[in-house]
Each structure stands twice: as C-alpha cells, then as structure tokens.
Amino acid sequence: MLLYIARRLVWTIVVILVVVLITFVVFFKLPNGDPALRFAGRSPTPESLALIRHRLHLDKPFYIEFGYFAKNFFLGDQNGWPGLGYSYEGSVPVMQEIKQRAPRTLCLIAGAATLWLVFGLAIGVLSAVKRRTIVDRLAMGFALFGISAPVFWLGLMALYIFWKTLHLTGGSGYVAFSQNPGAWFSHLILPWSVLALLYIAIYARLTRGSLLETLGEDYIRTARAKGLSERRVIFRHGLRASLTPIVTQFGLDVALLVGGAVITESVFNLQGLGWLAINSFLTQDLPTVLGVVLLGAAAVAIMNLLVDIAYAFLDPRVRYA
Amino acid sequence: MNRPLRRLALAGAVVLIGAAILVAAGSAGQAKNQIARGGTLNVGWEQSFGFTDNFDPTGEYLGDAFGIMDNLLVRTLVGYNHTPGADGNKIVPDIASSWKISNGGKTYTFHLKSGIKFGPPVNRAVTSKDFVTAFERLAKPADGAEYAFYYSVIKGFDEYGKGKAKTIAGISTPNDSTIVFNLKAPAGDFLYRVSMPATGPQPAEVTKCFEGKAGQYGRDLVSTAGYMIAGMDKVDISSCSALKPASGFDGQTVMDLVRNPNYDQSTDPTRKNYPDEVKFTVDASADDIYNKIEAGQLDLATSSIPPQVLRKYATNSSLKSHFFQNSGDRTWYITMNLTQPPFDDVHVRRAMNWIMDKAALVQGWGGPTIGAVANHIVPDTLFNFKLQGFKPYKTPGDHGSVAKAKAAMKGSKYDTANNGMCSDPKCHGVLLLADTRAVDTKMLPVIEADAKKIGITFTVRTINGAYPTIQTPSKNIPIAERPGWGKDFADPVTFFSPLFDGRTIIPKGNTNYSLVGITPAQCKKLGVTGDCSPYDAKTGLGVPSVDAQLDKCEALVNTEASDARTVCYEGLDRYLSTQVVPWVPYLWSYVTRITSNNVTHYQFDQFSTTPAYSQIAVK
Numbered sequence: 044m045l046l047y048i049a050r051r052l053v054w055t056i057v058v059i060l061v062v063v064l065i066t067f068v069v070f071f072k073l074p075n076g077d078p079a080l081r082f083a084g085r086s087p088t089p090e091s092l093a094l095i096r097h098r099l100h101l102d103k104p105f106y107i108e109f110g111y112f113a114k115n116f117f118l119g120d121q122n123g124w125p126g127l128g129y130s131y132e133g134s135v136p137v138m139q140e141i142k143q144r145a146p147r148t149l150c151l152i153a154g155a156a157t158l159w160l161v162f163g164l165a166i167g168v169l170s171a172v173k174r175r176t177i178v179d180r181l182a183m184g185f186a187l188f189g190i191s192a193p194v195f196w197l198g199l200m201a202l203y204i205f206w207k208t209l210h211l212t213g214g215s216g217y218v219a220f221s222q223n224p225g226a227w228f229s230h231l232i233l234p235w236s237v238l239a240l241l242y243i244a245i246y247a248r249l250t251r252g253s254l255l256e257t258l259g260e261d262y263i264r265t266a267r268a269k270g271l272s273e274r275r276v277i278f279r280h281g282l283r284a285s286l287t288p289i290v291t292q293f294g295l296d297v298a299l300l301v302g303g304a305v306i307t308e309s310v311f312n313l314q315g316l317g318w319l320a321i322n323s324f325l326t327q328d329l330p331t332v333l334g335v336v337l338l339g340a341a342a343v344a345i346m347n348l349l350v351d352i353a354y355a356f357l358d359p360r361v362r363y364a
Numbered sequence: 365m366n367r368p369l370r371r372l373a374l375a376g377a378v379v380l381i382g383a384a385i386l387v388a389a390g391s392a393g394q395a396k397n398q399i400a401r402g403g404t405l406n407v408g409w410e411q412s413f414g415f416t417d418n419f420d421p422t423g424e425y426l427g428d429a430f431g432i433m434d435n436l437l438v439r440t441l442v443g444y445n446h447t448p449g450a451d452g453n454k455i456v457p458d459i460a461s462s463w464k465i466s467n468g469g470k471t472y473t474f475h476l477k478s479g480i481k482f483g484p485p486v487n488r489a490v491t492s493k494d495f496v497t498a499f500e501r502l503a504k505p506a507d508g509a510e511y512a513f514y515y516s517v518i519k520g521f522d523e524y525g526k527g528k529a530k531t532i533a534g535i536s537t538p539n540d541s542t543i544v545f546n547l548k549a550p551a552g553d554f555l556y557r558v559s560m561p562a563t564g565p566q567p568a569e570v571t572k573c574f575e576g577k578a579g580q581y582g583r584d585l586v587s588t589a590g591y592m593i594a595g596m597d598k599v600d601i602s603s604c605s606a607l608k609p610a611s612g613f614d615g616q617t618v619m620d621l622v623r624n625p626n627y628d629q630s631t632d633p634t635r636k637n638y639p640d641e642v643k644f645t646v647d648a649s650a651d652d653i654y655n656k657i658e659a660g661q662l663d664l665a666t667s668s669i670p671p672q673v674l675r676k677y678a679t680n681s682s683l684k685s686h687f688f689q690n691s692g693d694r695t696w697y698i699t700m701n702l703t704q705p706p707f708d709d710v711h712v713r714r715a716m717n718w719i720m721d722k723a724a725l726v727q728g729w730g731g732p733t734i735g736a737v738a739n740h741i742v743p744d745t746l747f748n749f750k751l752q753g754f755k756p757y758k759t760p761g762d763h764g765s766v767a768k769a770k771a772a773m774k775g776s777k778y779d780t781a782n783n784g785m786c787s788d789p790k791c792h793g794v795l796l797l798a799d800t801r802a803v804d805t806k807m808l809p810v811i812e813a814d815a816k817k818i819g820i821t822f823t824v825r826t827i828n829g830a831y832p833t834i835q836t837p838s839k840n841i842p843i844a845e846r847p848g849w850g851k852d853f854a855d856p857v858t859f860f861s862p863l864f865d866g867r868t869i870i871p872k873g874n875t876n877y878s879l880v881g882i883t884p885a886q887c888k889k890l891g892v893t894g895d896c897s898p899y900d901a902k903t904g905l906g907v908p909s910v911d912a913q914l915d916k917c918e919a920l921v922n923t924e925a926s927d928a929r930t931v932c933y934e935g936l937d938r939y940l941s942t943q944v945v946p947w948v949p950y951l952w953s954y955v956t957r958i959t960s961n962n963v964t965h966y967q968f969d970q971f972s973t974t975p976a977y978s979q980i981a982v983k
Contacts, residue, residue: 080832080873084416084425084510085852086862087873094505098578133615134418134579140616199651207655214661215652312648314617322412 048348055344060113062340063333067109070329077101078131078327099131112333127337128330132323137334140319145338147217148315150227151307152300154235159242160293164282166243167250171258172277182247189244197237198310205233215312234311238304242296249292253285260284287354294350295343302339399965403982404641407975408653410667412646416510418615419582420574421561422501423508427850428666430561431974435635436591436621436642438564441474441495441543442555444971445634446979448690450748452970453854455555456634459490459565459588469550469921472558476541479631483587483624484597486567490588492537494565499535500524501571502562508578511852514557517547552921552929553855559971560853564588573604583609590629590637590978591621619644638965638981654958663960663982664975671730677958678733686961689954690968691745694850695738695859696729696951698811699834699877702907702944703887703894704842705790706820710904711776712786713945714757719769719814722950723762728806735953737762740941742859743952745970746851747934756942769818777905785819796822797844799830807845835874837882838891847877848953854971856933857918864940866909878946881909908944910936 079095080087087095096102100111112128120126127137170182206214213229220227257263258281266276305317316335323331409428417423421438424430435446443458445451457463460474480490501507502515503525515521519534534546547554557563567586574581584599584607586592594612601607612620621642629637645662647653654673656662677687700707700716707713722737729735739755759765770784778788796811798804804826812822822843830846833839852858862868866881871890876882879892887896899908917932940946955973959966962982969976 077832077872080835081416083873084423085873086513086868086870086875087510088513089871091505092872095508095578098506132412133415134582135615143614143616202652202655207659214656214659215649216647309648310652312652314646314648318648326412326414 048352051348051351055341055348058344059337059340063112063337064109066333066336067105067112067329070105070327070332078329081131081326116337125337127334130323130328130331132326132328132331137330140331141316141334141338144314144316144319146219147313148301148304148308148317150217150220150231151234151238151304151313151315152297154231155238155242155300156293156297158235158239159246162239163243163246164250164289166247168254168277168282170247170251171254174255179251183251186244186247189240192240194237194241194306195310197240198234198307201233201237202310215310217313217315230311234307234313237310238300238307246289246292249289250282250285253288254281257281257285290350290353294346294353298339298343298346301342302335399636399638399981400983401638401640401981403639403962404643405639405664405963405977405980405982406662407642407644407977408647408656408662408665408667409644410647410650410653410665412616413619413644415582417508417582418579419585419613419619420508420579421564421566421585422498422581423510423578424561424582425510427972428974431969431972431977432619432621432644433561433564434972435589435969435976435978436637437585437587437589437593438561439480439588439632440561440564441476441558443559443634444969446967446969446971446976448968448970450745450970452968452976453745455559458559458632458634463555465921467546469552469919470547472545472547472554474543474545474558476543477631478541479628480588481626481628482565482567483592483626485599485601486570486586487626488567489540490565491540492543493540494567495543495563496532496535496537497568497571498563498566499532501566503532504576506576506578507574509562511560511562514560514852515563517549517551517554519546519548550919550921552918553853553857556853556855570601570607573601573607583613583615587624587627590624590627590632590635591642592624594620594622594641597625617646635978636981637978642977657958657960660960660962663962664957664966664980666974669956669958673958674730674733674956686959686963688957688959688966688968689733690970690973691743692735692850692953692955692973693743693745693854693970694848694953694973695741695743695949696735696848696953697738698843698845698948698950699847700946700948701840701842701894702878702880702946703882703892703896704840705894706776706778706786706788706794707842708895708905708907709776709778710908710943710945711773712778712791712820714772715769715776715784715786715818716815716820717757717945717948718759718772719764719766719818720948720950721762721764721810721814722948724810725807725950726762728810729803729951729953733954733956735951738949738952741863741937741947741949742856742933743851746854746856746859747930747937750930751934751937754938754941756938764814766817773818775904777903787819791820793821793823794842796824797830797833797841797846798824798826799846800826800828804845811845832872834877836872837869837874837879838871840893844877849875850973856930856937860910860914860933860936861918864910864944864946865914866907866911879907880940880944880946881911882907910940910944913939 079092079099079101083092083095100108115126122136122138130137130140166182170179173179205211212233213226216230218226218230263276263281266280302316302320305321308315308318320335414426415429416425419429421433439459441458441460442455445456459476459480461477462475464473476492482488482490502509502512503521505525518532520529520532523529524532536544565588570584570586571581593610595610599610623640650667650670653662653665653667657665677683700713702708726737740751744752773779773784773786778786778791781787798808808824827833834841834844834846849863862875864876864880869876869879869882869886882896884896897906899906913936917929917936920929920932922929957975963980964983965981967976967979
C-alpha cells in the first residue's frame with residue numbers, strides 16, 4: 044500500500060511538471076503576447092519596453108524562464124515555498140494572491156460538496172427505494188431541473204429572490220469566517236446551494252442507478268432472506284457497495300472545482316481561484332496563471348490519490364500490488 | 365405700565381419674535397443648502413483595479429487612478445477645480461500659490477504655499493526638494509514612469525535619466541518654498557504637465573526604499589491631500605527593511621482611504637473632502653455592482669453600466685436624479701493606414717468618412733445615452749465648443765451619403781471605372797482588424813455594409829485585445845475599428861502629438877496608428893510595406909506630414925489676451941479632418957455614472973473624467 048502511494052506521488056509530480064511546461068510554452072507562443080505593453084504607457088520608447096521586459100523577465104527564452112521557475116518552485120524564493128514569483132498585475136507575490144483567494148474557493152467547495160453529497164445521496168436512495176412512485180418521479184424531475192438550469196441563471200435568480208427581494212441572506216461578496224461567522228454563512232449559503240444543485244441532480248441519478256443495480260444482486264436477496272431490516276440491507280449492504288462510482292465522481296468534481304468554479308465565483312463576487320485564473324489569463328499575467336494551473340493540477344492529482352485510497356476501505360476486494 | 369408703554373412693549377415683542385422667526389428660517393435654509401460631511405463613500409470597481417503601475421504615482425497612467433490621486437491623495441504645483449466642463453479643465457493654484465513665466469516661455473518659477481505637510485508616517489512640511497525627488501523618479505526608466513516624455517523639455521531631464529548627470533540641471537530650488545524649471549524650448553502646455561500626479565511631491569526618505577522597483581511605492585503612497593491610505597500611520601519608515609505595505613490597500617481587492625490628520629483645509633479651496641472615508645472595492649461583475657448600488661451597499665462605481673441599467677436610469681423620472689452624464693473628452697474612431705492600399709489615397713479616406721453611418725455605429729455602442737456623433741478629431745469641450753459647427757462630413761441623420769462618398773472617390777487611382785466606386789482589385793478583401801468586445805461585433809456589420817456601397821470589401825480578423833497589433837507598424841494593418849483616444853490633460857497637444865507626429869512612430873506601442881508623417885527611411889527601419897512616399901497633393905497619394913504645424917502650435921502660449929495656441933490647434937484639427945483624413949471619427953463618448961440614494965451631492969471631475977471624489981457627499 045505504501046509503495047503504491049509513493050509511486051502515485053512521484054507520477055503526480057511528473058504530471059504537474061508536464062502541465063506547467065505546456066502552460067509555459069503556450070504562453071510564450073500566444074499571438075500578441077507582449078505583457079510589457081500593458082505597463083509601458085502611451086508611445087513607449089524601445090528602451091522603456093526593454094526595461095519592462097527585463098523587470099518582468101520576459102527577455103529570456105521560455106526554456107530559461109522555465110528553468111528559473113522550476114528551481115524556485117522546488118527550492119523556494121524570497122517569499123517562501125513553493126516559489127511562484129511575482130504577479131505582473133499587482134507586483135505582489137503569487138503565493139500571497141493564492142493564499143488570499145484559496146479560502147474563498149475552498150469554503151465554497153466544502154460547503155457545496157457537503158450539500159450535494161448529503162442531499163444527492165438522500166434523494167438517490169429515496170428514489171431507488173421508492174422506485175416508480177410519485178416520490179421517484181418528483182426526485183428525478185428535480186434532478187432534470189438541476190442539470191438543465193444554467194448556473195449563472197440560478198445564481199442571479201437566487202440573489203434576486205433571497206437577497207434583493209426577501210432580504211433573507213447576505214448579498215454577493217465574501218466575508219471571512221474570522222471576521223464575522225454569521226455574515227460568512229449568510230454570504231455563502233446561496234453560492235453553496237446554487238453550486239450544489241447541479242451536483243445534487245447528478246449524484247441523485249448516479250446513486251439511484253448504482254443502488255438499483257446493487258439491490259438487484261443475489262447477496263441482497265440473501266440479506267433480506269436472513270431477516271435483516273430493510274434499513275440495514277439498504278445502507279449497510281446496498282449503499283456501501285454502490286459508493287465506488289460515486290466516490291470516483293466526487294474526487295474528480297471537487298478537484299476540478301478548485302480552479303473551475305468560475306461562473307459561481309463571478310456571479311456571487313467571491314473572487315476565488317477560478318476568478319483569479321480567468322482574470323490573470325486575460326491580463327497575460329503569466330506567474331499567476333502558472334500558480335493557479337499548478338494548484339489545479341495538484342488538486343486533481345491529490346484527489347485521485349485519495350479516491351484510490353478510499354476504494355480500499357470501501358471495497359476490500361481491491362488489492363494493491 | 366401705561367398704555368403707550370404697553371403698546372411699545374408689544375411692538376417690540378412682535379419685532380423680536382419676527383426677527384427670531386426670520387433668523388430661524390434663514391438658518392434652516394442655510395442648513396438645507398449646506399452639504400453634510402461624514403460617512404463612507406463606497407465605490408465599486410469592476411473585475412480588477414487594472415493599475416498600470418500598481419498605483420505608484422510615478423508610473424500610474426490609469427485614468428481612474430488619476431481621479432483618486434488628484435482628488436484624494438496627491439496635490440501638485442497646480443491643479444483643477446474638480447468640476448465638470450470648461451471650468452474643470454482650467455488650471456488653478458494647488459501647492460503653488462503663484463507662478464511666473466519668463467525668458468520667452470522657457471522659465472517657470474513657482475512659489476509654494478506654507479502649511480502643506482506630508483501625511484503619516486512622514487509628518488513633515490513639503491518643500492521644493494520633494495518635487496525634485498518626484499521629477500528624478502520620473503526621469504529614471506527603472507522607476508517605471510509612463511509619461512516621462514512630457515518632461516524631456518526640461519533641461520538635463522533626459523541626461524539625468526540616462527545616468528549622465530547627478531541632478532536635473534533644469535530644476536533648481538533657491539529655497540524650500542521656491543522651485544524653478546528651465547526648459548529647452550517654450551512649451552505652452554507646461555502648466556498642464558506639472559498638474560499630472562507623477563509630479564506631486566514625494567518624500568525621499570520613503571521613495572529611496574523603492575529605487576528601481578517600479579510599482580512598489582503605490583501601497584505606501586504618502587499623501588499630501590485630504591486622505592491617506594488606511595494604516596499609513598502604522599507604517600514604519602525607520603529603515604527600508606522595516607517598511608511594509610499599508611494595510612488599507614492590498615493591491616488586489618480593496619483600497620481604503622481615511623482622513624489625513626496633517627491636511628490643512630484652509631490651504632486647499634478646491635477640494636471639499638466631505639466623506640470621512642472613501643473605500644474602493646473590486647467586484648467581479650458589473651451587474652452585481654449595480655444591484656448593490658440600488659440596494660445602497662455601494663454608492664458609485666467605476667465600471668461599465670449594463671445596457672438594461674442604463675435604460676432604466678435614463679428613462680425613469682424617479683431615478684434621473686441619480687443619473688449623471690458628462691463629456692468624456694474621448695474620441696472613438698476607425699483608423700486608416702496611410703501607407704496601405706486603398707487607404708493610401710486621400711480620396712478613398714474622404715469617401716469612407718462620407719459613407720459611414722455614424723448614427724448606426726453609435727447605436728451599436730448603446731445609442732445617444734452613450735455619447736454624441738463625432739464630427740472631427742478633438743472633442744468639442746477641449747476647444748470650448750468653438751469648433752462645434754465644424755462638421756465636414758455631415759449627412760442627414762448622420763447615416764452617411766452614397767452620393768457624396770462617390771463624389772469624393774472620383775479622381776482616386778482606385779476608381780478605375782471612374783464611377784465613384786473603389787473598383788481596383790486592391791479594394792477587395794482588405795484586412796480589417798477588430799476586437800471582440802460586444803460593441804465591435806455590433807459595429808462590424810455596419811462598417812462592412814457601408815464600405816461595400818463604395819466597392820470596398822473587407823476580410824475581417826478579430827483579436828481579443830487588438831491594441832498590441834494595431835500598435836505595431838510592421839503588422840501593416842490597413843484599417844482597424846478598435847481605437848479610442850482620451851486626453852491626458854486639457855490641452856489639445858495631447859490629442860495631436862502622440863497621434864499624428866511622424867517623429868514619434870515607434871516599433872511597438874505606437875499610437876500614431878495611421879502613420880501620419882512617416883518617412884521612407886522610417887518605413888524601411890520599422891518594416892512598413894506599402895507607399896511611404898511624401899504626399900502629392902495633385903494625386904492625393906503618399907503620406908502627409910503635420911510635424912511643422914505641430915511644432916508651431918506647441919510653441920504658442922495662451923494668455924488672457926490671446927488664445928493663439930487653441931486657435932492654432934483648431935486649425936490643425938480642420939486640416940487633419942479635411943486634408944489628411946487619417947480617421948473616421950464616429951463617437952464622442954460620455955462618462956455616465958449612477959449613484960445610490962446615499963449620495964447627497966455628486967460632481968464630475970473634467971480633468972480626470974472620473975467622479976470628483978473630493979466633492980461627493982454621502983448621508
């Protein structure tokens with residue numbers, strides 16, 4: 044098991060480095076990719092452009108830049124470890140930017156993930172157990188709505204109804220938990236709910252399908268024949284065996300949201316990592332783009348590893364060579 | 365008491381009561397007219413601050429940043445009234461109490477007011493040497509200056525910047541309250557140049573820590589005006605290693621400004637400084653910003669206004685008192701490259717001006733609420749509306765005229781059939797560069813359809829962020845619809861020199877997109893293909909130059925008795941619009957702002973074309 048984890052970790056680092064290298068190459072090869080012009084003012088002299096390029100380290104070939112970057116990343120720079128350099132946009136360390144934004148995204152994901160797991164599984168189980176009843180129909184109808192409704196529309200409607208009209212929640216924006224726990228919750232409940240809705244729908248359908256398949260197995264019939272309670276049959280035997288595809292999906296969904304919840308973050312003005320990624324890409328802020336890409340790639344790799352480990356606990360049949 | 369005395373006493377009492385009532389009414393009226401002080405002005409900022417040099421005044425060139433610096437943080441030798449219109453573009457004393465121009469316009473002597481101090485943590489009087497510090501930072505490229513070119517006219521400025529001199533020879537400080545500038549040549553707009561935020565006094569004891577580190581002083585900007593960055597009083601300047609950024613500005617999401625305790629209002633008649641705090645907060649979405657303005661959580665915004673919000677405020681009578689429109693002193697235009705066919709022929713360029721449906725282009729931007737149809741190069745406000753009647757390409761409804769366009773095309777070498785149509789093969793499939801904003805996608809069909817009426821067809825190429833391409837002469841882009849230009853300060857020179865001076869054409873970041881005045885030698889050096897030969901008035905081919913006219917206007921100075929400088933530039937606008945014709949100007953955009961119910965008094969600052977933050981009051 045330990046050997047397996049170690050091997051996976053090494054490959055994870057290799058994958059991350061390849062992703063960063065590709066990003067570097069793409070950035071340098073992009074058309075009109077001269078960030079120096081943004082900081083050069085009107086009618087800059089060639090000398091001032093050269094100076095800005097030197098300041099932004101754009102005067103070196105990409106492979107030398109990549110070398111510096113890899114060195115700072117592994118050994119750290121004056122701002123600590125990992126060294127991600129300075130943002131062109133705000134002359135602030137990229138690590139500082141990421142540290143400022145990451146809690147917003149992580150809070151968003153944690154809350155939404157909790158909601159979609161709890162409600163998704165619950166609705167899926169209910170729907171499977173009450174198959175072909177009105178409960179099942181309503182649950183699947185709700186799932187269809189959740190999958191179909193665009194996130195940006197849901198978000199705007201939620202803000203309009205619950206904040207602007209009914210004044211039940213805080214508006215957009217992020218309030219740190221340490222600053223005001225009540226306001227933190229009040230500002231996050233809507234983005235949690237909106238982001239979770241799509242996933243609740245997906246997980247409900249996934250749970251229903253997987254559970255129905257499992258409940259049709261012989262061992263379930265045996266369990267019932269042995270006189271186990273229906274609750275024990277469903278939750279202890281049925282659901283546990285059905286969780287494998289759900290765990291896989293969950294790991295991937297959470298990892299992808301680390302840099303990808305752009306729409307939710309924009310609608311609710313959370314300005315987390317997704318928003319940072321888009322904004323830095325549009326402003327050609329390479330160090331920040333790289334920092335967020337690294338973080339996203341690391342998140343996917345780590346979540347994959349955690350999912351694989353979780354399998355061992357869910358399904359004892361899984362062996363690791 | 366006897367009867368007469370009683371009557372007298374009664375009369376006296378009536379008079380006294382009446383007087384008291386009058387006094388009370390007067391006070392109430394006065395109180396009603398007085399603008400309340402206090403409160404927090406909350407300003408929403410869309411997407412990101414977008415500062416060009418992280419708010420370091422030496423290098424900061426963003427117009428919205430000018431509005432903050434000029435109103436709230438940075439005083440300069442001369443300034444403005446922070447009002448709209450022509451009054452807001454007028455130069456008035458700020459730190460300088462008076463000035464003298466001598467030596468044929470080559471020497472400017474400023475006398476400083478007393479009682480002006482730096483805010484925390486510097487806490488001392490501003491002296492003439494603090495202006496020298498600012499100019500020295502401006503001169504050194506490593507400190508990130510973006511408009512240092514305005515000050516090359518000062519003797520020794522460039523030499524100091526190149527490290528060839530220890531001081532700027534043309535700046536002297538005979539005493540702490542006098543500063544003298546000696547120029548290489550007269551510059552009629554020099555007073556405007558020293559109104560720019562980069563020329564405001566800077567304390568050397570702080571800026572020395574940011575030597576060569578462009579953009580890092582912004583988070584510790586030491587104030588000389590009514591406000592300071594929150595937390596500046598806790599910044600330790602005992603050494604450079606102890607110096608940390610002030611807590612009130614994180615560079616990314618929020619800038620919090622509070623009152624500067626060292627500010628003396630009596631030295632500053634132009635800034636009213638009503639609120640106790642001004643807070644700028646970045647918000648990811650314009651829709652969210654305007655929802656918050658409606659809800660009173662924000663008072664104002666620097667963002668674009670969504671069309672539905674604009675419509676609502678422009679048409680709803682109960683909301684109109686929160687809707688403000690002022691001239692943006694900005695022209696939006698289609699630029700034509702004078703070296704590339706078919707626009708190397710002035711007949712074609714004139715025909716393009718006649719054929720364009722400018723009203724439809726403005727409609728693409730959002731209609732008359734966005735701005736007025738542009739009729740020539742410089743917005744009328746900068747000429748005090750003296751060119752308001754100059755509309756050389758005026759057509760009914762501004763919808764363009766096929767007849768007039770064809771008449772203008774006649775005589776062109778590209779009108780091979782002599783029928784007023786651009787029928788040469790070079791008129792077909794001409795590369796048109798466009799951006800990807802919503803307005804670009806709305807304007808493109810209009811431009812293509814109109815040009816087709818005179819035989820010109822385009823191959824459209826869209827780029828997200830088209831400016832770097834247009835700014836590179838070697839790309840040889842024949843025509844582009846992206847550009848707009850706003851003034852740096854209220855002198856027409858900022859609308860002419862960077863845009864039409866052939867000597868300032870550079871390989872990257874070039875702003876003379878039409879390449880007016882380019883020479884064959886420059887073309888060879890810059891990789892410009894096409895016809896770079898000098899202009900031939902007989903054929904209308906070749907590249908005209910206005911360098912001589914620019915030099916002539918530049919040397920003139922407006923006085924109380926004569927506005928020769930403005931008249932000279934008016935003449936140049938007329939010449940460019942009718943004889944050179946590098947553009948199709950189509951829009952003079954307004955600056956539109958919407959305020960919340962909390963705002964009790966709003967004002968626009970014509971210099972920075974932003975809200976006049978020092979003149980805005982909240983509940």
